[in-house]
């Protein structure tokens with residue numbers, strides 16, 4: 001009923017003057033807009049603007065920000081009149097952002113927060129069985145920034161900090177400036193009778209493995225609005241093979257009573273991340289009734305699991321503390337990436353996009369994603385999928401890279417209301433691992449005001465008081481952390497808390513409180529080799545740029561601009577200066593000569609860098625207990641840190657991280673004296689017993705030396721299983737070390753002794769044999785007579801999935817890749833073979 005609206009823009013103030021809020025107004029010339037959605041997409045659909053992502057069309061959209069936008073809808077309420085004790089609530093789950101709402105010409109009220117719902121009691125105002133008219137006016141966001149404010153925030157597009165609105169919309173170092181406007185989440189009319197369920201919170205208190213028992217709780221928040229008589233609440237938990245039910249009576253007559261059911265679950269089936277077990281889900285049903293009449297009902301998917309954040313001192317690295325998640329009593333290594341909104345236009349992202357991206361994250365062995373604070377509290381489908389796929393979520397509150405006006409009482413009240421709303425909304429998801437106050441606000445503040453320790457962090461009222469209070473009162477189970485990064489000796493410490501490593505790429509040299517920040521953006525300064533010097537506890541951001549695949553550029557960059565640093569390409573790179581990536585490539589591959597080289601070289605630099613960093617951090621387990629690299633995905637077609645581009649095409653970095661995130665990893669650590677250590681990192685909950693075959697081979701294919709090492713690596717540990725002194729193996733530019741498993745417990749790995757650009761490889765043409773398995777599946781066999789580097793398959797359709805890609809072929813060792821496209825049929829000629 002609330003899906004198809006009318007839309008029109010006016011100069012600020014002119015909509016009301018024209019009577020756009022009144023019932024009689026004639027909106028027949030207005031364009032259509034779907035809800036949920038936004039103004040930009042409606043304008044594209046109506047042909048009023050061109051695709052904002054193509055070329056530099058973004059710049060032609062700036063006028064949209066300066067207009068006021070009106071939505072109108074005529075609707076019928078097809079029901080009988082309200083009975084005594086009943087009410088109608090009109091609920092806007094998301095208004096973006098400064099909206100005034102009229103019903104049948106009468107002003108209902110205003111709303112100024114994209115991140116919490118707007119609720120209006122329309123019981124007395126709705127015309128039952130007749131035509132009703134809704135009108136909404138969205139003000140230009142910048143009109144709500146007070147030019148006389150005494151608060152002078154720092155941060156990119158700092159005016160954004162005055163509004164509770166997705167911050168990345170005002171432009172980011174990977175995102176265009178396309179601030180959304182409109183009704184971005186569903187609208188509903190709720191008919192309620194006497195009392196309702198405001199929220200249910202499911203949590204696990206204790207798991208007793210000896211007795212095979214779990215103690216869980218379900219707290220129900222109620223609202224009475226037209227009764228003070230007893231209410232009945234029934235909580236029913238049903239899982240595989242069993243149902244437990246508890247009935248409670250609510251005698252308290254207060255307006256917002258709470259009741260909690262504590263349930264003992266025999267033989268609980270625990271929720272685990274997909275890499276350590278199964279993400280088992282139960283159904284929780286809460287029913288509110290009175291005198292035999294059901295008044296309200298809520299249904300949640302829940303999981304039985306405990307999750308804690310261990311920050312105890314690390315005995316093996318004195319002076320430091322762990323930062324590790326403990327799931328069902330097991331300390332885990334978090335492997336994943338940072339998540340940004342999957343589209344600049346956040347209102348109507350298809351569920352299939354979430355399914356594809358999150359399945360890809362799981363396929364890449366990721367067990368945690370961080371919802372970054374400059375985007376949105378994600379749509380329900382995101383958390384539902386993470387629950388189902390067994391991926392943990394680190395949830396930032398939506399504040400990023402800026403100073404926020406915590407001196408302003410109205411703004412502070414919005415923040416508090418938003419926090420209550422979001423914590424209630426998300427707290428029962430088994431995937432939820434952490435509430436985090438913001439992205440980088442403490443650490444950037446400290447870098448700017450490094451010699452002003454007396455100057456408090458603007459926004460500290462939120463991160464240090466309001467948010468921890470709200471998470472504790474509404475949730476009380478999920479740990480809270482004040483910021484990312486936070487903790488230790490400079491809010492970005494290697495000794496304590498989580499850390500963002502921007503030494504690599506941005507050239508930020510590690511420091512301590514009171515030290516002047518120093519940067520080095522030279523090729524050596526931004527080199528990924530610095531990861532080896534990072535002794536952090538949990539690395540929640542680190543990464544490098546890479547181009548997307550050619551197909552993505554073809555769709556968005558005009559043919560005459562398809563070269564490195566063209567105006568259109570640089571427009572699709574939002575980081576400054578535009579040649580940062582060149583400094584990274586210089587030490588890895590050298591500079592590219594053409595677009596093909598740029599795509600491959602930037603992908604190589606990113607992929608090899610992520611591999612190098614993740615291998616180092618995983619070897620450091622448990623002293624380091626997590627890597628979330630920056631960033632999983634994109635919100636538009638862009639040159640960025642992502643490993644999956646806007647359409648979902650995987651870059652080389654995606655396939656490299658899939659391999660280095662394998663539950664068991666064998667990796668080599670080069671020593672300064674030329675020696676080498678061989679490590680096996682075992683994230684599984686059982687011992688790994690295997691034989692590791694180590695071979696020194698020339699790129700031509702000759703095996704110079706080989707050894708088979710029997711290994712036993714205990715559950716959930718990382719250990720050195722072999723050490724080769726300098727001289728024992730003879731390094732060289734014409735050779736590499738290959739490390740493989742006899743039993744297949746880990747993916748084959750390799751170690752080069754010199755940078756990629758110095759490798760003395762034999763030019764080689766790999767061979768490809770493609771067989772059609774069925775309409776949607778191909779089987780590709782690849783082989784090469786000598787070592788082939790960066791061998792990859794490309795397909796023009798983004799739903800094409802490769803079991804592996806961007807890999808090395810060892811001489812005479814064929815490799816099979818399965819190719820699958822669930823959406824369109826595949827033919828052998830769709831696949832092309834490339835290598836470097």
Ligand code: BMA
Pocket residue numbers: 172173174374400401439440541630
């Ligand atoms: C960190 C993030 C983002 C940013 C990224 C790359 O600062 O939190 O704000 O996009 O690095 O610069």
